[in-house]
Amino acid sequence: MNQNLPTEDNSATLEEILKLDGITKRFGNLTANDGISLSLAVGEILAVLGENGAGKTTLMNIIFGHYVADEGSVEVRGQSLPPGSSEAAIKAGIGMVHQHFTLAENLTVLENIILGREPLFSIRQKLSAGRRKLRALSEQFGLDVQPDTLVGDLTVGQRQRVEILKALYADAQILILDEPTAVLTPQETENLFATLRSLVKKGMSAIIISHKLNEILRISDRIALLRRGKLIGVVDAKDADRDQLAEMMVGRKVTRPKTQSLKAGAAVLKLENVSTSGASSSEDLKNVNLSIHAHEICGVAGVAGNGQNSLADLICGIRAPSSGSIELMGKKLTRFDCRTVVKAGVGRIPEDRHAKGIIGEMAVWENLVSEDLRQPPFIRGAFLLDKSAGCDHAASTIERYDIRCPGPQAETRLLSGGNLQKLILARGLSRQPRLIIASQPSRGLDEGAIAYVHGQLLEARKHGAGILLISEDLDELLSLADRIAVIFRGQLREIPAEASHDIRQIGLMMSGQEAV
């Protein structure tokens, strides 16, 4: 398949800043990294591509000193790093932007950035000097953030900017970004890529970990492919081709599901002049009108933090509207709680799988029955939980939805991201809901799992479900949705049918500009 690809890295002609030599890391029986050798040149963007569990994050954690490699060494400018010391890694100029941000929500941006950079015992905080440096950095690289905003009030995209600034503040020369675009909109992704390009132009180097092929091809100079802990090959981005990369990454051909055109049916969801209150002003919905019909996928595009959460929470039953009316399957909704909404026939796929979707410490079967807890066959008498019925249900669901786990009694937190999403899909879809609310259903998943999720949604659409698909991934919306609406500062506007696949138009509306 890839005989013509060099498995040895031979870019040593350029000035080399980072070198990995034979990195091997085992966790028990699992070899997460198997003899990986790579090098990074100054001014280069190297992408590390691989499916979930291929060992990308482990490798980065070794570089950054979170893990100690069993074998092999990490060298920065020819000097080998002491293993297992993040401090040394930071000192050597390595900055890491984690996939799950490591920011304290109750501190301001500035405080987060200088956190750990200050002397421990000092009477004066160096806030003003920090502020100056932060200002300079954000101007220099076009990373716009307010230093005194609480991180808890920032959107995901903004938080990532803070993470990058934090690394820059520590004088990073090598930036490692773990799945940086997983949480960004196309525009934000563009901004990030522009930032990265300007950074490398100024002599920095970057490693991007990702599984998003299109983006990788656009931003990186070289691509290192990992599969099951092994380095499969390093290719130049300009010579690479998407389908070939996908095949190398997954190890088999990935077929992407195709949509078929269906005639929309009766309305399953109708929002009339719905507003919410309680969130921030840009997150609160303002007079939203929306209807979704059977056999139809309605996509909601928008920059993070423009009301998507309010909209999803509303339909999931977490939040009540402050005004306006909601009709589910033609019936006006009067009680706003999760149980009522589920009973009315809504299948819910929450944005945050770990926080909302599952209870990690509980068993797979317990999570699969969590929405039907007080209903037969899972309840016996008034309050006895029927474990064997639950396990039977789980066993058949696991099989039907191909959830890879040791069994119904396994602890849920041990499942991989893709399998967690399968579990949540299984729970939401197995009751044949008439309305499905899916928030960022493919965020952070690999190609195989994304294809699976999309296939399931299209299958549900075929069987008559109406789907509200909220996504920040425009490719996803364009390939799945029958129509697209854009949410901006809590206002939802539908894209005229003739422009529904015009990315430029959608992008303009996402930034609040009027349709031309």
Next chain:
Amino acid sequence: MIRLEPRERVPIWLAGIAPIVAIIVTLVLCSALILWAGEPVFQSYLLLVEGALGSKFAISETLSRATPLIFTGLAAAVAFRAKFWNIGAEGQFYFGALAVTWIGTGLFSLPPVLMIPILFLAGAVAGGALLYVPVVLKTRLNVDEVVTTLLLNFVVILLVSYLIEGPWKDPMSLGWPQAAPIIEQGELPKLLERTRLHLGFVVAIVAAIAVWFLMKLTVWGYEIRAVGFNAEGASFAGISINSTVIRTALISGGLAGMAGVSEVAGLKGYLTLDLSPGFGYAGIAVAMLAQLHPLGVIASAIFLSAIFIGADSMSRSSDVSSYIADVVTAVSLLLVLLSVMLVRFRVRWS
């Protein structure tokens, strides 16, 4: 440098053996104190074990001391499972004791088969009612329950002090600050002749089994665990967090209140201010040592009680102070928590 790495799979034998190893290490560490006191280690521990388990009387003492600890340990275990931090078991204990004193000292009289269940019920209601105040403050106004439950302890203890020095003072007590004794029908029968071990121990065991059943096999237990592990996820699944937390608090407070009933009606016979040497607080240690497992609470309560009874006995026949019991408790708690961490993580030296 020492590093911790999470284990993907925890072998069952390791999880089982870890707390036992922790206890053994505790005893080894504490032997330094015995040496310091100038006594031979092995013989001192032998004295301790003999004092706690060496005779029928010793065992009965250990078990009767364990009885209130099982109740308060369960109270903490249930509440902590839902991440409701009830630090007020001491207050709920005394509130239960007040209830049993009010009802059981002649308000009415029924045959023991009815009287005893009524007393336990009254204590449980009282304990639950006391905890209802902090839990409503928490669910309605988001008031931190650690502060409110802890401070209520002192309020209740002052109330008890007022009552037994004043209106409830037993005229027959020769001036001692104590309430009137429980009527005969309300006394918990002894399990063994000429010992202090009473029916309360059986009730405690039954309570532990009931709590285990509740947590493991009922919808309520599911909801309590779900809310404790991940409140947001539980709420998304349609579980009401507030009613679950309130329910948990009522169960927890009720269990602590039953401890007060058991001590007044089973052990002492009347209410005094020294009824509890901190059973409410010790319950937290019991629950943590048991890793919040209801049946584990029985074992850890008996263990801690044996250490105290044994250390008392050891200090009577050697130069080692009985305070060693506190040290053993503290060290064992730390080491068991450490062992739990070592079961979940692997230590790497580099």
